Amino acid sequence: MHALTCPICNALSGFVNQRCPECGTTVGVHLPSRSLLVASEEGVDVDGRRWVRCSNWDTTGCNWLTLAEVDDSSIGLRGRCFPGSLVRRHPDADDTIALEKLTSTSRDMRMLIYQLVDLGLPVEPFWRTDGGLAFDLLSSQTTGQQVLIGHANGVITIDLAESLDAYRERLRVDLGEPYRTMLGHFRHEVGHYYEHILVETGDGATEYLDKCREIFGDERASYADAIDRHYKYGAPRDWRKSYISEYATMHPWEDFAECFAHYLHITGTIDTARESGLMLESDQVRFTMNRDIVPLESYADEPIERLLYDWKWLSMMFNRVNAAMGRRPLYPFEIPQPVVRKLGFVHRVIRESAKRSTAVDPLVDTPAPA
Ligand SMILES: [Zn+2]
Ligand SMILES: [Zn+2]
Structure with missing residues (x-):
């Protein structure tokens, strides 16, 4: 997650606060610029449009901003922020x-x-x-x-x-x-949504679907039978060799959704580490580490192996930190080779879809610099 900072004092204000913990300024998340803005009662102008507090500001403590005046393309907001809508x-x-x-x-x-x-x-x-x-x-x-x-x-x-x-x-x-x-749960379920709109239908579908079936199996297999089998017999004994979790063994759809969730777990956590200035220096540790781990700003143009190599060392560190606090591992999973391939497919679908979607949406896109 991005380290969102106070627009007044530049302190780390975080993702959920309505007030900067340092200077007390009321702040709100502005999605198009991925930043915090001063969230005064009357709102704030950005590129000629007024952004105001989400209508859930007081009820559920939402700290996001929303467009004050909406047109046909954003009519569904009704005072709520984009996620709230x-x-x-x-x-x-x-x-x-x-x-x-x-x-x-x-x-x-x-x-x-x-x-x-x-x-x-x-x-x-x-x-x-x-x-x-x-x-x-x-x-x-x-x-x-x-x-x-x-x-x-x-x-x-x-x-x-x-x-x-x-x-x-x-x-x-x-x-x-x-x-x-x-x-x-959110990350897993949204994986089903994206498999549906990006892999099974949509622009890249014809190209992706065959590949997806080859890697994850045929999603046309009966889902009802899969549930019965899973809850009667459980996962195959050797599931760890080719799946990220027992649940992923149930049906190709669940395998994809689990891998999609893990992709979000991994990228979100690495991002948080990078935004905290974290890097692992190989000459500072007692054990063998082949190179420094310096989390990248973006892994979009990197092979999945690069992302997973950085993650291997970072997650190992996070797991040891948790153990030092007497807690369970932060990331209690192992990624066998077949799952590397599955995550590679998810990586590719996400990257290519991101590159394809060029339409500018005022609710979510950063306006291009003038
Ligand atoms: Zn502040
Ligand atoms: Zn909201």
């Missing part, structure tokens, strides 16, 4: 228990959208395009029904109950998963 359903206003969970969940969702836009991926809202991206943030604790986390035709459904540590942790243990977070 993607929420199609959320708990009723009188459901205070569920609404409480909305605060942290919305924060994770904003992190997701920020990263997708930063990677150059198209984020087409459901209110502008049929089948566009939408989020249903519901709580199985208050609806009385089990909310199934999933994706269908652009709509990502999230169970808000998973924002409760005790609830989510129990599921994690029951399911034998090494890692389970709300951000992880």
Whole structure:
């Protein structure tokens, strides 16, 4: 994640604060410029357009800015910031228990959208395009029904109950998963969305689909059968040789979504390390390390192996740091060779799609310098 800084004092203000922790200035995230701006009551002008606080500023503590006046292309905002506008359903206003969970969940969702836009991926809202991206943030604790986390035709459904540590942790243990977070859910589900719009349909589809089937398997295999098999027999004993997780073994779609999530985990974390000025110097360590690890500004034009090599050393370091605090590893996964190939495919689809999407969207694109 970018180290967002206060526009007044240049202190690190971070991604979620409405006030600079150093000087107290009210700040808001301006997505097109990927920066914080002073978020006064009356708003701030950027390139002739006025940006104001998101209408969820006081309710769920959103710290993003939104266009004050909207035209036809941004009519769906209705006072909300861009990520907020993607929420199609959320708990009723009188459901205070569920609404409480909305605060942290919305924060994770904003992190997701920020990263997708930063990677150059198209984020087409459901209110502008049929089948566009939408989020249903519901709580199985208050609806009385089990909310199934999933994706269908652009709509990502999230169970808000998973924002409760005790609830989510129990599921994690029951399911034998090494890692389970709300951000992880978002990253996984959006992987289904992008496989659908970039690989199975869309501009690059014909070229990608064959390759995708060769690497991940045929996605036309029955999904219902796959679920039955997975929950009856579990993952194959030797799954570690070719998959990133047990869940990825269930169906080619899940394998792709898991790899997509890992791509976001890895790039997002390396980015955070780089923005913190972190590098690993090989002549400063007691063990053998072939070269310095200096995280790159962008891995877009690098082979996946370069990204994963840097990640191997960085994640090893993060895991040891966590162990020093008596915590589980930050990244409790191993990446076997077949998964390198899968991540390479995800890398390629993301890079090429980012290069193809040249349309300027005033909600998310930085205006070109004059
Ligand atoms: Zn400040
Ligand atoms: Zn917002």
